[in-house]
Amino acid sequence: MSTVTFNELVEACWQRENFVCVGLDPEYERLPESVTRNVSIEEAFFTFCRGIIDATHDLVCAYKPNSAFFEAQGEAGLKALKRVVQYSKRQYPQVPIILDAKRADIGNTNRGYVTSAFDLIEADAVTVHPYLGKEALTPFLNRKEKGIIVLTRTSNPGAGEFQDLLIGDMPLYQVVARSVAQEWNTNGNCALVVGATYPDELRQVRSLIGDMPILIPGIGAQAGDVRSVVLAGQDSRGWGILLSSSRAILYASTGADFAQAARRATEELNVEINTYRIRPRVNA
Numbered sequence: 001m002s003t004v005t006f007n008e009l010v011e012a013c014w015q016r017e018n019f020v021c022v023g024l025d026p027e028y029e030r031l032p033e034s035v036t037r038n039v040s041i042e043e044a045f046f047t048f049c050r051g052i053i054d055a056t057h058d059l060v061c062a063y064k065p066n067s068a069f070f071e072a073q074g075e076a077g078l079k080a081l082k083r084v085v086q087y088s089k090r091q092y093p094q095v096p097i098i099l100d101a102k103r104a105d106i107g108n109t110n111r112g113y114v115t116s117a118f119d120l121i122e123a124d125a126v127t128v129h130p131y132l133g134k135e136a137l138t139p140f141l142n143r144k145e146k147g148i149i150v151l152t153r154t155s156n157p158g159a160g161e162f163q164d165l166l167i168g169d170m171p172l173y174q175v176v177a178r179s180v181a182q183e184w185n186t187n188g189n190c191a192l193v194v195g196a197t198y199p200d201e202l203r204q205v206r207s208l209i210g211d212m213p214i215l216i217p218g219i220g221a222q223a224g225d226v227r228s229v230v231l232a233g234q235d236s237r238g239w240g241i242l243l244s245s246s247r248a249i250l251y252a253s254t255g256a257d258f259a260q261a262a263r264r265a266t267e268e269l270n271v272e273i274n275t276y277r278i279r280p281r282v283n284a
């Protein structure tokens, strides 16, 4: 039986013109009272994320739970994370799940991270940092059916401290992008993270990597400009981008109507993205 790969799942979503990745970053204090009343943290996290997923599954190209928000709640959070991922995969198997955990260690330790992300949590992809190099990341890269998404140019204000350092005449983030595209991607399962807050750098990265997928956080709460990001990030097919937004979608309403508000916010963002995409003519 052949397994559907992360890239195949994402491409099928792009075919449906869905480019929004909804970040699942639940903060207990920000959850609506209708969700937290009289239930445990595990139940509140699960109910909230399930509400978001049920309301948006036909509009998205991925869900991206960030493990930090779940780990911060201890055992309750970890149980909720596993339940959320399993629920989404059972109900909406067409939508890939990206575990945003920014993993990477020496090779031996990475085997534990791989088992945790892919076999226990059952994510379809995971974010990793490139600092230890290809050799250490081999246990991740060997999982052909999974997406290995490498931090390249992050969205935070201080991202350039190391990522812009020149290696010869090329900034480090471009060296990372080129290495991943030309040397790490032998199984065709790599993607990159580039922040929406740096459209010029995003354009540089796209010019180095062909049609490899780019996960782009920084839309919404971090104020990345959708138009600049789409124009700079789309690939030769008008695809290639997963625009990730968490807080602006999750907390579009603080009331009992949070899921409907999240749907509206997701729909608006997707319409905006599609306004700026090139659509190459098929059979032209």
Ligand SMILES: O=c1ccn([C@@H]2O[C@H](COP(=O)(O)O)[C@@H](O)[C@H]2O)c(=O)[nH]1
Pocket: 023, 025, 066, 100, 153, 154, 155, 156, 193, 194, 195, 217, 218, 219, 220, 221, 222, 244, 245, 246, 247, 248
């Ligand atoms: O460069 C990066 C890498 C990861 N992130 C993560 O994405 C979301 C963004 O959340 P918003 O609420 O939409 O700002 C969050 O999980 C970050 O840890 C990023 O922002 N930038």
